[in-house]
Structures are given as C-alpha cells and as structure tokens.
Amino acid sequence: MAEMLRLENVSRRYKEGEGQLEVFRDLSMTLAAGEIVALVGPSGAGKSSLLHIAGLLEAPSAGEIYIDGVAASRLPDAERTRIRRDMIGFVYQAHHLLPEFDALENVILPQMIAGKTKAAAAQEAQRLLTALGLGERLSHRPAQLSGGEQQRVAIARALANRPRILLADEPTGNLDPKTSGGVFDALLRITRAEGLAALIATHNVQLASRMDRTLMLHQGQLIAGAQAPQTI
Numbered sequence: 001m002a003e004m005l006r007l008e009n010v011s012r013r014y015k016e017g018e019g020q021l022e023v024f025r026d027l028s029m030t031l032a033a034g035e036i037v038a039l040v041g042p043s044g045a046g047k048s049s050l051l052h053i054a055g056l057l058e059a060p061s062a063g064e065i066y067i068d069g070v071a072a073s074r075l076p077d078a079e080r081t082r083i084r085r086d087m088i089g090f091v092y093q094a095h096h097l098l099p100e101f102d103a104l105e106n107v108i109l110p111q112m113i114a115g116k117t118k119a120a121a122a123q124e125a126q127r128l129l130t131a132l133g134l135g136e137r138l139s140h141r142p143a144q145l146s147g148g149e150q151q152r153v154a155i156a157r158a159l160a161n162r163p164r165i166l167l168a169d170e171p172t173g174n175l176d177p178k179t180s181g182g183v184f185d186a187l188l189r190i191t192r193a194e195g196l197a198a199l200i201a202t203h204n205v206q207l208a209s210r211m212d213r214t215l216m217l218h219q220g221q222l223i224a225g226a227q228a229p230q231t232i
Contacts, residue, residue, distance in 0.1 A: 001032035003069070004165050004197035005054060010063030012049050023049050024220040026063070031197045033164065036188065038208035039201040040225075041217035047201040048169055050217060054199060055088050055167045056080045068164065085114055089158035089196075091168040091187075095150040097142040103129060103153045104138040111160050121160070128156035131193070132186050148179040155187055159194060166191055166198040172207070180204070 007030075012023040023046040031037055039047050052058040054065060056072055065073040067083055075083070097106050107125035112118060129138055132152040142150050151171065158166060171187060172180035184207050191198045200211065208214050214225030 001034055003030050004033050004067070005029075005031040005199070006066040007050075007054060008064045008066065010050075010053060010060045010065065012046065012053060012058070013061040022220060024217065024222075027222050029215060029222055031165070031199055033197050034192070034195050035213075036191055036196075036198040036200065036211045038211040038214040038225075039199055039217060040203065040205070040208050040214055043203070045217045046220070047217055051167050051169050051199065051201055055090060055165075056084050085161060087164050089161070089163035089166045091151075091155055091158045091166065091171045093170040093173040095142070095154040097150055097153055097157075099142050102139045102141050103134060103145065103149075103156075106142075106153055107156045107160050110157060114161050124160060125156065128159055128190070129153065131190055132156055146179070147175055148183050151175065151183050152186055155183075155190065159190065159196075162194075164197065166196045166200075168198065168200040170201055170203065173203070180207075184210075 008028050010027045011025040013020045014023065027050070039050065041047050049058065053060050056065065056067070059073055064071050067087055072080060072083055098109070101109065104122065104125050107128060108118065108121040111121035111124060126138065129135065132155060134149060134152055134156070137145060137149060142153070145153065155171070168187070172183050175183060188210065202208055216223040216225055
C-alpha cells in the first residue's frame with residue numbers, strides 16, 4: 001500500500017518559564033492508504049499535539065512530516081494550506097458546525113471555498129450525508145440534530161474535498177456509549193469505502209481494538225500495539 005503520511009524523528013517542545021516542556025521526542029510512524037490506526041494514550045500525553053503536527057497545523061520542534069512523499073512541515077504557509085485543504089480531513093471532539101446553516105450547507109461550504117460549483121458541491125454533500133445515514137436530515141440545522149447526527153455531519157464535512165488522509169481527535173468523545181458506537185460504525189464504514197489513510201485518537205480501548213493497529217503515546221514515545229482485525 002502507498003505511504004500517505006510519515007513522521008520522521010518528530011519532537012515537540014514548548015517554552016515553560018525559563019525552561020522547556022518536552023511533549024514527545026524523536027517520534028517516527030507511517031500511515032498507508034486504506035489503513036486505519038488508533039492513537040491511544042493517557043490524557044495529556046500529547047495526542048492532540050501529534051495530530052496537529054501530522055496535519056500541518058503546528059510545526060514540529062525537530063523532525064519532518066511527509067505527506068504523500070512530500071516534506072511538508074517547512075513549506076511556505078500558502079503551500080501548507082493547500083496541502084491541508086486538498087489532502088487532509090479533520091474531525092474533532094466538538095463538531096464546530098455553523099449553526100445558521102443546515103446539514104447540507106455545512107458540507108457544501110468547504111467545497112465551494114476550494115473552488116467547486118455549488119451544484120457539484122451539493123451533489124457530493126448529499127452523497128456523503130446519505131452514506132452516513134442522514135439522507136432525511138439534509139435541511140436540518142445543527143440545533144435540530146442529535147449529538148450523534150451533528151458529528152456525522154462533521155465527518156461528512158471532513159471528507160467533502162476528497163482528502164487522502166483523515167485525522168480524528170476523540171471523534172466520539174462527547175457522545176454517550178450507544179451513540180458513540182453508531183457514529184464510530186459510520187466513521188469506519190465510510191473511511192474504508194473512501195480508501196482513506198486514517199489516524200484516530202481515542203481513549204476508548206474497545207474502539208481502538210476495531211482499527212487495523214494501535215499506537216500508544218506514553219512518556220514521550222510511540223509504542224506499537226498488536227494488530228487488530230479489519231472488521232466493522
């Protein structure tokens with residue numbers, strides 16, 4: 001399988017008073033097309049920082065990030081923005097939907113920003129939302145949707161520009177266990193159907209076990225876990 005994401009000897013340090021706080025050091029990992037990997041670890045271990053660096057939202061203190069073979073972390077801002085727009089989809093714990101727009105419009109907007117016509121964007125938004133079980137909820141605004149439905153819209157929005165990589169930070173963390181399971185089923189199904197490379201941070205061991213493999217971030221190091229079966 002083609003390698004879509006590679007982190008090579010990546011470190012992240014923050015200034016803390018007169019010294020520095022080292023979140024992690026010399027981390028290396030790869031993510032192949034079609035592969036879904038769980039990122040687990042205790043709260044405060046640096047999972048969100050790692051995802052931000054992988055998604056070119058933060059620069060590493062050292063090391064390099066390769067997106068589809070291109071060294072990307074120190075490219076000009078405009079080029080990193082283009083890579084994020086064209087290659088990477090993000091899903092967060094909070095859905096961050098625009099409350100004044102309905103589900104369909106929330107998924108149309110990022111496509112139009114990327115240059116699609118409204119008609120083409122609407123067609124793709126309807127396809128994704130229907131695949132995520134929201135075909136009857138297209139005209140509902142976020143306040144009219146349940147928490148699980150809102151997160152499904154956020155997933156559709158992340159996939160709207162046909163990214164090659166999906167980065168998700170506790171995508172079901174705000175949901176109750178039953179709703180969480182349904183949303184995660186939908187996320188796995190559509191991620192596999194679209195052939196994405198996905199790195200998903202979660203504190204839920206049961207959800208992590210359903211992904212292809214697990215990486216644990218612990219005391220500044222990545223520890224590879226056991227292979228998990230590719231079932232939904």
